[in-house]
Amino acid sequence: MDNNKSNQTIDRRDFFRKTAALSVTAIAGTSLISSNAKADDPAIMHHPSWGQKWGDPVTKNRYGMPSKYEHNVLRRNTKLLASGNYRASIAVTPIQESMGIITPNGLFFSRSHGGVAHVDPNEYRLMIHGLVEKPIVLTLEQLKKYPSVTRTHFIECPANGGQEWRGPQFNSIQFAKGFMSCAEWTGVYVKTILEDLGLDKEKAKWMLTEGSDNSEMGRTVPIDKVLDDAMIVWGQNGEALRPEQGYPVRLLLPGWEGNLCVKWLKRLEFSSEPWYCKEETSKYTALKPSGKAIQHFYANEVNSTVTSPSPEIDWTHLEDGDIIEIEGLAWSGMGTITRVDLSFDGGKTYTNAKLKGLVLPKAWTRWSFMHTYKKGEQLLLTSRAMDDAGYIQPTIDQEVSVMGVESVYHRNAVETWEVTATGEVNHVQMRTPGGVKNA
């Protein structure tokens, strides 16, 4: 064994460049399997440094961290969304690096209206009152004594894609579509606790949900959702909620706007009239061309995007004839994904893509399409999802013809990613300049 060479610097880029050049020679020349034509991979020919010395003791990381090589897989932010010195702001999920349908807790998108609060669980209290016979105040310990349910749901900011009503602005999948994440949540159904409290079902129509953070974040929730699948959650992917997701307790309204899923949850009150909180009037309302704005716009509608390739991780390394998976996400806050179609020409013609993995209501759903890459081809990859309520993603023209371009929120038209002749990927939109009436 030539152990001494293990300390050599291995330049993988050089190696791959050399191998690629030789492969081309091989194809043009004689035999594809001629081993003489290829350089030996130093990563194989030498002992790597990690294989010849002790690794870390098991005592090192009491809470495990990602490999230090993964240091670029991060939530990111932009100054466009920097309100309040990044306290009334958002950091978004690198969905170009996401795998499966679960977002790791450290990468779950982070949005707050007064900064991330750090709540002392010993002083945590949840009060539920208003139109109930017997109000209640709970400690965290008492809350967790209720029977728990665990469910996988995405949470999406309704401004996901909201910067691009008038045209594409982000040449990035992380920023164009990363205002969302998906996790497995553990908590108790609100309706289970309400059984104890004697809700006045005649009069109680609305629930105020309020956080204990600096902004005292508030929203009004209709009783329909409270009695359906609304949850009070304390678990996220098998551990306590992260502070960014409202530790120790948040509300979860599956499929509905992220801001409705109030974090650092403090109080629920039932009333016969709605409240008109700041974040359901000044913001999170969608202005239409009529001058009227949609308020209480709850569900994130059916949506999808290609996630691979992306501007971040493109196809410039592909060779002619390579068989490659086109992958993406589909999701609907109004039901379960039933199909995804994929277009290579920006939405003129579609072909059926395949769903894969678990397909759950109001959860990220993975889809896939196997593609044989032709060097120099130009593609306009557009995905289009449908859910079991019957909703299908509109074209940009169709959505704009109803909503105009000033809505900010709830943009779910199909998204297009251009693959250039060199394999670079650009975010583009397929739309009629000036819009189409009654598209």
Add this chain to the structure above:
Amino acid sequence: MLNLNRKFLVTASTAAAVALLTTGCFGETDTAKQSTITKASIDGGISYPVVNNKTSAYYVNPQVAAMAPKIYHGRVPTANELKAWDKDVMPDGTGLPEGSGSVEDGEELYEAKCVMCHGDFGSGGGGYPSLSKGNAYELQETLTNNRWHDPEADGPVRVFGSYWPKVSTLWWYIKDGMPHPASKTLNDDEVYALTAYILNINEFEIDGEEVDDEYVLDREKMLKVVMPNVDGFEPSIDGPNGLENVRTYYANPKNFGAIKLAPGTTPCMENCQEDSVVITRIQNGGIKDFLPPMSDERDLPQEKEVAVDPVKVYDETCAMCHSSYLSPGSAEWSGYLSRGMDQVYANAIHGTDGGMPAKGGTSLSDKNFKTVVDYITTGKTK
């Protein structure tokens, strides 16, 4: 509960479920083994009631529903506790305390506590929202501006005066959330004063009276404020029909720009786009001030070298072997040291056949590990 909840839809296929839902037909059909059970929900979508101890793919424990009314793990809050936390303010004045404040006091407070973020006269800046752009009644008319047909046109002005439907929201949010870096520090009169000032800079009238520089706002007057855009929102959520209005609104996809396919329809697979469609590209480079900069490199991050505590490293890593023999400052070191420090460092860093692991099994830099060697050979720290 709602009428819809009483009747579940049980069908053999999702497509059939959609078929019935979209035609507004609710009722039971034949139950198949692989059934999909859904009901219409208020948001225009569907939800999955618990049937046969399952909701969609999830099993539920039926004992919970049976025992739920008896669980009650908390306690009833005291009257004072309820009062301490029940501080919300509703449009009809529920929760709005008595008090008063003048435009003059409000301006002074604003200059002291708000102007650094919200700008002169509420003009905004630094990423914080504007509180006024001028006369609220005139600016309300800009809400029909839409840059759909003409990207260069003026957009709608959505500030407190021109856009918000209720004044109670302003009072409540100032009380709970402002000033942003030190919320919940203003007393009720101060909140009235700031509300008065913001009404003033938006050129409001209350009950026919101009909110001028001399105006003093109190609870009674605030309840008479009519926001210019009070009717600017849909669906109407107020009153006994509020919930039903919401349900009706979202039952019609056209209201919110959605497309819902008729039963059994295959979606468009060819000629799905207008001929007028063109590729629209990012203008002027777009937004790319991403922090941290975008990268998918799997290289090693540049680590700043931080000095280590050699005694701590010794205790945690070296003491296991180096406590009885070659311990810190031991005379046994003299033989090794006589061969020169360079040799001692080299042995320590690369390890020896005698059982010394490279760097003692740590991942410290050479420089840092040498400080540990210095300590263990001398018993002293520098």
